Amino acid sequence: MDFISDLASPIIIGILLGGLYVVIALGLSLVFGVMKVINVAHGTLVILGSYLAFALLSTFEIDPILGLVIGIPAFFLLGILLEKFLLNRAVKMSADAALIIAFGIALVVQNAMQILWTPMSRSLITDYTFESIQIGDIYIPLVYILDFAAAIVVMVVIHQFLKRTYLGQAITASSQDRKTAELMGINPNRVYQIAFGIAMALAVIAGVFFGLTFPFNPTTGNALLIIAFGVIILGGLGSMVGTFIGGVIFGLSQTLGGHFFGPTGQLMVPFLMVLVILAIRPQGLFGR
Amino acid sequence: MHRYRLLILLGVAAVVLALLPVVGLSETWILYLFYFFVYLAAANMWNLLAGFSGLLALCPAAFIGLGGYTITISSWLEVPYYLGILAGGFIAALFAGLISIAVFRMRGVYFAIGTLVVPAILRLVFLRWRPVGGDLQGGGAGYIIKGISDIPSEVTYWFGLAVGLASIVIIGIILRSKFGFGLAAVRDNDVSASSLGVDVFRLKLSSFLIAAFVTGIAGAIFYTYQGYIEPNSSFDISWLMIVMLATVMGGLGMAWGPFVGTIIVVILQFQLARYPGYSMLIQGLILIAIMLVAPQGLLGLVRDLRKKGVFGSSRRSASPG
Amino acid sequence: MSSEPLLHVKNIDVRYGSLQVVWNLSLEVIEGEIVAIAGANGAGKSTVLKTISGALHPSNGTIHFAGTDITNLDPYDIVGLGISQVPEGRKLFPEMTVSQNLFIGSYNRNARAVRDKNLARVYELFPALVSRKNQLAKTLSGGEQQMVAIGRGLMANPRMMIIDEMSLGLSPLIVTDLFKALHEIRARGITILLVEQNVWQTLHEANRAYLIETGRIVLSGDAAELVEEEEIRNAYFGSE
Numbered sequence: 001m002d003f004i005s006d007l008a009s010p011i012i013i014g015i016l017l018g019g020l021y022v023v024i025a026l027g028l029s030l031v032f033g034v035m036k037v038i039n040v041a042h043g044t045l046v047i048l049g050s051y052l053a054f055a056l057l058s059t060f061e062i063d064p065i066l067g068l069v070i071g072i073p074a075f076f077l078l079g080i081l082l083e084k085f086l087l088n089r090a091v092k093m094s095a096d097a098a099l100i101i102a103f104g105i106a107l108v109v110q111n112a113m114q115i116l117w118t119p120m121s122r123s124l125i126t127d128y129t130f131e132s133i134q135i136g137d138i139y140i141p142l143v144y145i146l147d148f149a150a151a152i153v154v155m156v157v158i159h160q161f162l163k164r165t166y167l168g169q170a171i172t173a174s175s176q177d178r179k180t181a182e183l184m185g186i187n188p189n190r191v192y193q194i195a196f197g198i199a200m201a202l203a204v205i206a207g208v209f210f211g212l213t214f215p216f217n218p219t220t221g222n223a224l225l226i227i228a229f230g231v232i233i234l235g236g237l238g239s240m241v242g243t244f245i246g247g248v249i250f251g252l253s254q255t256l257g258g259h260f261f262g263p264t265g266q267l268m269v270p271f272l273m274v275l276v277i278l279a280i281r282p283q284g285l286f287g288r
Numbered sequence: 289m290h291r292y293r294l295l296i297l298l299g300v301a302a303v304v305l306a307l308l309p310v311v312g313l314s315e316t317w318i319l320y321l322f323y324f325f326v327y328l329a330a331a332n333m334w335n336l337l338a339g340f341s342g343l344l345a346l347c348p349a350a351f352i353g354l355g356g357y358t359i360t361i362s363s364w365l366e367v368p369y370y371l372g373i374l375a376g377g378f379i380a381a382l383f384a385g386l387i388s389i390a391v392f393r394m395r396g397v398y399f400a401i402g403t404l405v406v407p408a409i410l411r412l413v414f415l416r417w418r419p420v421g422g423d424l425q426g427g428g429a430g431y432i433i434k435g436i437s438d439i440p441s442e443v444t445y446w447f448g449l450a451v452g453l454a455s456i457v458i459i460g461i462i463l464r465s466k467f468g469f470g471l472a473a474v475r476d477n478d479v480s481a482s483s484l485g486v487d488v489f490r491l492k493l494s495s496f497l498i499a500a501f502v503t504g505i506a507g508a509i510f511y512t513y514q515g516y517i518e519p520n521s522s523f524d525i526s527w528l529m530i531v532m533l534a535t536v537m538g539g540l541g542m543a544w545g546p547f548v549g550t551i552i553v554v555i556l557q558f559q560l561a562r563y564p565g566y567s568m569l570i571q572g573l574i575l576i577a578i579m580l581v582a583p584q585g586l587l588g589l590v591r592d593l594r595k596k597g598v599f600g601s602s603r604r605s606a607s608p609g
Numbered sequence: 610m611s612s613e614p615l616l617h618v619k620n621i622d623v624r625y626g627s628l629q630v631v632w633n634l635s636l637e638v639i640e641g642e643i644v645a646i647a648g649a650n651g652a653g654k655s656t657v658l659k660t661i662s663g664a665l666h667p668s669n670g671t672i673h674f675a676g677t678d679i680t681n682l683d684p685y686d687i688v689g690l691g692i693s694q695v696p697e698g699r700k701l702f703p704e705m706t707v708s709q710n711l712f713i714g715s716y717n718r719n720a721r722a723v724r725d726k727n728l729a730r731v732y733e734l735f736p737a738l739v740s741r742k743n744q745l746a747k748t749l750s751g752g753e754q755q756m757v758a759i760g761r762g763l764m765a766n767p768r769m770m771i772i773d774e775m776s777l778g779l780s781p782l783i784v785t786d787l788f789k790a791l792h793e794i795r796a797r798g799i800t801i802l803l804v805e806q807n808v809w810q811t812l813h814e815a816n817r818a819y820l821i822e823t824g825r826i827v828l829s830g831d832a833a834e835l836v837e838e839e840e841i842r843n844a845y846f847g848s849e
Contacts, residue, residue, distance in 0.1 A: 038397050040404075089580055096344055099400060100536060101579045107529055107572030115565040166721070169713050173702045180700040183662065185688035185717030185765065222525060226408060229401050238704060268412045271405050278402040279390035 009138045010255035016144035018251030019151030020209055022244050024224055025231035026158060027202035033175035033237050034195040035091050037098040041106035042203060043225030049075065049207020050216045051113050054122050064124045064208045071204040079200030080193045087196065088189060106221065113218040124211040143213045150209050154202065159240050171195050223267055230274035294460065302453050309442045322445050322513060324554045325452025327530055329506040331546035332455035333499035334531035336462065339541035341495040342475040347403040348531050350410050351380040351500045353522035355507030360517050361419055363434040373447060373508040380504025381497045388493055407523040414519035430518030433511060447509045455502055459543055471495065526568065533571050537578055539585030548586055613676065615640040615769055615800055621670030623660050630656050631824040638769065638802050643795055645803040645815035645832065653824035654804045655697060658773050662694045663687045675768065689717045693765035697773040699754040703747035707738055707757050710746055714764030723766055731760035734790050752783040759790065769800040776807045788814045812836045
C-alpha cells in the first residue's frame with residue numbers, strides 16, 4: 001500500500017507536468033508540420049521567455065503570468081521577424097540549411113542570455129511559487145496545477161483556431177499539401193510567418209510557466225528541445241490528443257524516473273525514451 | 289592537387305610544424321597550432337559525415353568525450369598514455385557501432401535529433417559514474433588525468449599535429465577511393481544509389497566508424513593536454529558548434545572546407561577568449577550569416593566565382609574578331 | 610459578350626531547367642465556353658496548365674486573364690483574380706473533411722463573402738456529398754473526391770475553372786455525370802478550361818478544343834468538327 005501511495009505524488013505531478021510539455025511541444029509541432037523543419041532553437045527560445053519574465057520580475061516586479069500580456073505579442077512579432085528574415089530562405093534551400101540556421105539562432109540566444117544573466121541558475125519566485133494544495137496525504141505544488149491549467153487553455157485556443165478560422169485551416173491545409181494550398185490562394189510565406197509567430201507565442205507562455213516551476217539556466221533549452229521532440233514524435237504529428245498524451249507520458253517518465261533513479265533519472269529516462277522511440281516507431285502512437 | 293605532390297607537401301609541413309617547439313616558437317603559438325590541429329581533425333570527420341555521407345550527425349561531442357574519458361580512465365589504470373589515446377579512438381568507434389543499431393534506423397531530421405540525444409545521455413551517465421577511484425578536491429564529477437605532468441608538452445603537441453594531419457590524409461584517401469565514389473552517390477540520393485547496387489548501409493556505417501575513431505583520438509589528445517575532464521564540458525554541444533561552424537564556414541562537402549574554417553574558428557576563439565560567451569555568440573552570428581549569404585562556404589564561394597570567371601577566365605569568350 | 614478572350618495565352622515557351630517542353634504555344638478561351646486541351650500522356654498539357662495557374666513561368670510569351678497580365682504571378686495571387694484550379698489527382702487535403710475542404714476553397718478574399726451561397730450550390734450540384742460532409746477526404750472514392758475537388762474549385766467564386774485530368778481513374782459513367790455537372794456550372798456563367806487525356810469523351814462535351822502534341826498545338830477548332838477529322842480518329846480513337 002505504501003508503495004502505491006508513494007507513487008501517487010510523482011504520478012499526479014507527472015501528469016500535470018505533461019501539460020507543460022504539451023505547450024512546449026505544440027510550438028515545435030506547428031512549425032514542423034507546416035515548414036517540415038525542426039526548429040532546434042525552440043527549447044532555447046522557451047528559456048528566453050523565462051529570462052524575459054525574470055527580467056520583468058526582478059526589474060519591475062511584474063508577475064510573470066501578467067507579464068505575458070507584453071510577452072505574447074512581443075514573441076509573436078519576434079517569430080514573424082525570425083521567419084521572414086532568417087528561416088524563410090533557409091527552408092527554401094534545404095532541410096539541413098534550416099537546421100543549421102536554427103542552430104545558429106540557438107547559439108546566439110544562449111550566449112546572449114549567458115552574457116546578460118550569467119550561467120547561474122535562475123528561478124521565477126512569486127508569492128505563490130511555494131504554495132501547495134493538499135489532497136489527502138499528497139501535497140501538490142500550486143505551480144504544477146497552473147501549468148496544467150495553462151496547457152488546457154492553450155490547447156483549446158489553438159485547437160479552435162486551427163479548426164474554425166480561415167488562417168488556422170490555411171495552416172492545416174499547408175501542412176498537408178503546400179502546393180495545393182497555394183491553389184486555394186494561400187500564400188505559403190504568410191502561413192510560415194504566422195505559424196512561427198504562434199510557435200513563439202507558445203514558447204513564451206511555456207517559458208513563463210516553466211520558469212515558475214523549475215530553475216533554469218542558458219543551456220536548459222537543450223534538454224527541453226529533446227523532450228519536446230520526443231513528445232511530438234510519440235504523439236504523432238497533427239494530433240492534438242496525441243501531443244497531449246505524449247506530453248503526459250514524458251511528464252510521467254520524468255517524475256517516475258526521478259522517483260526510481262534519483263535526480264539523474266529525471267532526464268535520463270526521458271532521453272532514453274526519445275532514442276528508443278526514434279529507433280522503433282518514429283511515426284508515433286497516433287501519427288499517420 | 290596531384291596525389292604525390294600533396295603528400296610531399298604534407299610531409300614537409302609535418303616536419304616543419306613538428307620542429308617548431310624545438311626551435312623555440314612561443315608557447316602561445318604552439319597552443320594555437322595544437323587547438324587548430326585537434327579541431328581540424330574533428331571538423332574533417334564531421335565533414336566526412338555531414339558533407340560527404342549525408343549524415344547530419346549531431347553527436348561529435350560523444351566521441352570527443354568518450355575519447356577523453358578513455359584516456360583518463362586508462363591513465364588511472366596505469367596504461368601508457370599513447371595506448372590510452374589509441375584506445376580512445378577504439379572506444380569511440382565501438383560506441384558508434386553500438387548506437388548505429390538504433391541510430392541508423394532513423395532518417396533525416398530524426399537521425400539528427402537522435403544523434404543529438406546521445407551526448408546528452410552520456411553527460412548524464414558520466415555525472416554519476418565513477419569507474420575509477422580518486423576524488424577531485426572538492427568533489428564533483430571531474431577527473432584529473434593521472435601522470436599528466438610526466439608527458440612533455442611537445443609530445444602532446446606532436447600528437448595533436450599527427451591527428452590533424454592524419455585527418456587530412458584520411459579524407460584525401462577516402463575521396464580518391466571507390467569508397468569515396470560510393471559516398472558521393474549516397475549523399476545525393478541514397479534511394480537511387482542503393483538501387484544501383486551501392487551498399488548504402490555499409491558505406492554510411494564505415495564513415496560513421498571512421499569519424500568516431502578519429503574524433504575519439506582527437507578528444508583523447510585534447511584532454512591529454514587539458515589534464516582534467518568533467519562531463520559538462522566534454523559532452524557539451526559547443527563541440528558540435530565548433531565543428532559545424534568550421535566546416536560550414538569553409539565549405540560543407542569540400543575537402544579543404546574544414547581546414548579554412550578551422551583557421552577562422554581558432555582565430556576567433558583566441559581573440560575573444562577574454563570575453564566568455566561573446567566568442568560563441570559571434571560564431572553563432574557568423575554561422576547564420578554564412579548560411580544566408582554564402583551557404584556553400586568560403587571555398588564554395590571561391591569555386592562559384594571562379595566558374596563565373598571572376599578570377600580571370602580560362603574559358604575563351606566567343607567574341608568576334 | 611466581349612470579343613476579347615477571357616484567357617489569352619500568347620506564344621509561350623516553357624522550360625524545365627534547360628529542357629524546353631512547350632513551344633510557342635498560343636490559345637484562347639472566350640467567356641462562357643467549355644474549352645478542352647486534349648492530348649496523349651506527356652504531350653505537355655499539364656505543363657501548360659501549371660503555367661497558366663502560376664506554378665510555372667514561361668521563358669517567353671505572355672498570359673492575360675480578363676485583361677490583366679498574369680504571366681509571372683504566383684499561384685496564390687491568381688486565384689483572387691478569378692481563376693480556380695481543380696488539380697490533377699484531385700489533391701484534396703487528406704486529413705480534412707469534405708466540408709473543411711470546401712471551406713478552405715473559399716479562402717481568397719473575393720470568395721469569403723459569398724461562401725454560404727456557393728456552398729449551397731455545391732451541395733445542389735453534388736447531393737451525394739451532403740451525407741459525407743464530415744467524412745475525411747482520404748476515405749472517399751475517386752468519383753466522390755472529384756466532386757469535392759470541383760466543389761472546392763467552385764468555392765473560390767471563379768470566373769474560370771481549370772480542370773486537370775478530371776476523368777483520370779474514373780469509370781465512364783461517373784465521368785458522364787461529372788460532365789453533366791460541368792454543363793450546369795457553365796450555365797451559371799463560369800468558363801471552363803479542361804485538360805484531358807480522354808480525347809473522345811472530351812470532344813463530345815466541349816465547345817472548342819486544342820490538340821497538343823510534344824508541347825505544340827497541332828490542331829484546334831470547334832470540337833464537333835474535330836471529332837470528324839480523319840487524322841484524329843486514327844490517332845486517338847484507334848485505341849478506344
